[in-house]
Amino acid sequence: MESCVPQSIVWVTLRVSPNKEETRLDFRLGYGGSGPAQLALAIVSDFLGVNRLADRLAVGLHQQFKWDVVARLCEDRFEISQEEVRIALSRVIVEDEQIMRDWIEDAIFSSACESIDIDMDSQADDQRLDYDRSLEAAESSMRQEMRHLLVERFGMTQAFAERLTGYSKTERGS
Numbered sequence: 001m002e003s004c005v006p007q008s009i010v011w012v013t014l015r016v017s018p019n020k021e022e023t024r025l026d027f028r029l030g031y032g033g034s035g036p037a038q039l040a041l042a043i044v045s046d047f048l049g050v051n052r053l054a055d056r057l058a059v060g061l062h063q064q065f066k067w068d069v070v071a072r073l074c075e076d077r078f079e080i081s082q083e084e085v086r087i088a089l090s091r092v093i094v095e096d097e098q099i100m101r102d103w104i105e106d107a108i109f110s111s112a113c114e115s116i117d118i119d120m121d122s123q124a125d126d127q128r129l130d131y132d133r134s135l136e137a138a139e140s141s142m143r144q145e146m147r148h149l150l151v152e153r154f155g156m157t158q159a160f161a162e163r164l165t166g167y168s169k170t171e172r173g174s
Contacts, residue, residue, distance in 0.1 A: 027039035027042065029070050029071070029073040029074075029078075030071065030072075030073055030074055031071055032066060032067060032071045036066050036070040036071055037062065037063065037066050037070075039066075039070050040062040040063070040065045040066035040069070040070045041058060041059070041062040043065070043069075043070070043080065043085060044058040044061050044062045044065050044085070044089065045058040045062075047082060047085045047086070047089065047153065048149065048153060049149075049153070051145075052111045052114065052115075053107060053108070053111050053142060053145050053146055053149065054149060056106075056107035056110060056111060057103075057104070057107055057146070057149065060100070060103035060104075060107065061089055061092055061093075064092045064096070065085075065088055065089060065092065068088055068091070068092065069084075069085075069088050086153065086154055086155065089154065090154050090155070090156070093150075093154065093156075093164070097164070100164060101164055101166070104146060104164055104165055105165075105166065107142075107146070108139060108142040108143055108146055108165065109139060109142075111138075111142045112135055112138035112139040112141070112142045113135065113138075115138045115141075115142070116131065116134045116135060116138050143165045143166070143167070146161075146164075146165050147161040147162060147165050150164060150165070
């Protein structure tokens with residue numbers, strides 16, 4: 001493998017959000033530091049789209065994407081297609097299935113908790129039961145959203161997406 005010059009600087013134009021102007025950010029590539037990690041996170045986030053669950057998945061995938069793709073880039077200018085990103089990320093998910101399952105489970109649960117955002121310490125027992133039901137419903141919704149993301153963005157089968165995401169009590173009929 002050809003040796004890269006560490007800390008090559010790459011300028012990337014990103015749309016930070018639909019409501020903001022384009023911003024230029026300084027990223028680095030060709031080694032495994034924090035600059036390449038930020039570039040990897042930007043690429044993965046762009047690929048997955050903008051929502052709470054996709055953001056959490058991007059955080060789970062970007063470090064391995066950094067090592068597999070960004071750290072190996074040697075050019076000051078490069079192009080990477082959505083298909084190349086999809087293939088690299090799919091490889092990470094398939095090769096590290098158990099780690100990804102754990103990460104996905106955490107992302108689903110954290111997103112579900114955030115979506116209902118209730119302070120449990122100040123809740124009465126009957127309100128806690130409502131909270132538990134709300135959490136189960138939110139978790140089921142997040143699982144479905146994650147499956148959709150895996151099928152649509154990665155081209156995974158529904159069966160594989162279900163295997164990665166598991167099932168909530170509501171979906172199992174418990």
